[in-house]
Amino acid sequence: MTAHTIHEISPAAASSNEVNICGAPPVPTSFALFKAFFFIGLTGFGGVLPWARRMLVERLGWLTNREFAELLPLAQLLPGPNVANIATVLGRQYRGAKGAAMAVFGLYLAPTVITIGIGYAYARWGHAPITAHLFAGLMPAATGLVIATVLKLVTSLPRGAASIVLVAATFIAIAIMKIPLLIVLAVLGPLGTLFMLRRARKE
Structure with missing residues (x-):
């Protein structure tokens, strides 16, 4: 954290x-x-x-x-x-x-x-x-609540192509390829952390 x-x-x-x-x-x-x-x-x-x-x-x-x-x-x-x-x-x-x-x-x-x-x-x-x-x-109301929250959280993401790629990769892996969440987090989590560390060093 x-x-x-x-x-x-x-x-x-x-x-x-x-x-x-x-x-x-x-x-x-x-x-x-x-x-x-x-x-x-x-x-x-x-x-x-x-x-x-x-x-x-x-x-x-x-x-x-x-x-x-x-x-x-x-x-x-x-x-x-x-x-x-x-x-x-x-x-x-x-x-x-x-x-x-x-x-x-x-x-x-x-x-x-x-x-x-x-x-x-x-x-x-x-x-x-x-x-x-x-x-x-x-069901539609519950789905709408989740989508609204996602859209608000997206605005807090770091700006840059890497963030978009990570979001898209996570969606594809979970929603389309049906890869277990734990595996997705184990792979994309460290990649996101590495991206933020490199960005912090540049700043």
């Missing part, structure tokens, strides 16, 4: 909610982490990632668009759901183990309760024709 991926917070700074001299947003409390990720989990119908980006970047300002774009690949490389990994990293960074636990607990609380209720309803009415039409109508 690069030095600017997440704001470095010292233990002393973590005990204060005041804006620091660099103009960074206030350091969130454990309860603030819980509330933020609870709202993300509660409103993340059709995919949590778009709502996580909106909350963390656009509403709270805990991450910049570039920082979120850099944290997402790390979350994808780690085992487990992407947003849960982001919650763990941010919670740990700001409030230690307690912050990580509160963020993840907030993220999963609402979806767990809702899913149990929907599972009960599906067991009773899942074979009804209206249910099939409902799911068919939700």
Whole structure:
């Protein structure tokens, strides 16, 4: 992870909610982490990632668009759901183990309760024709959310032909050639890192 991926917070700074001299947003409390990720989990119908980006970047300002774009690949490389990994990293960074636990607990609380209720309803009415039409109508909306998030993340990519080539190669490898994600990341990840290192040296 690069030095600017997440704001470095010292233990002393973590005990204060005041804006620091660099103009960074206030350091969130454990309860603030819980509330933020609870709202993300509660409103993340059709995919949590778009709502996580909106909350963390656009509403709270805990991450910049570039920082979120850099944290997402790390979350994808780690085992487990992407947003849960982001919650763990941010919670740990700001409030230690307690912050990580509160963020993840907030993220999963609402979806767990809702899913149990929907599972009960599906067991009773899942074979009804209206249910099939409902799911068919939700698919385009969920797809649109993912596409919108991708387009916003693309704007934070480093400018240059190498970035376009890496994006195109990743899409072709996964969507068309059906190569497993782990293999694609193992090959293209180091290539992207090498590209960024060479670019940093030139600058």
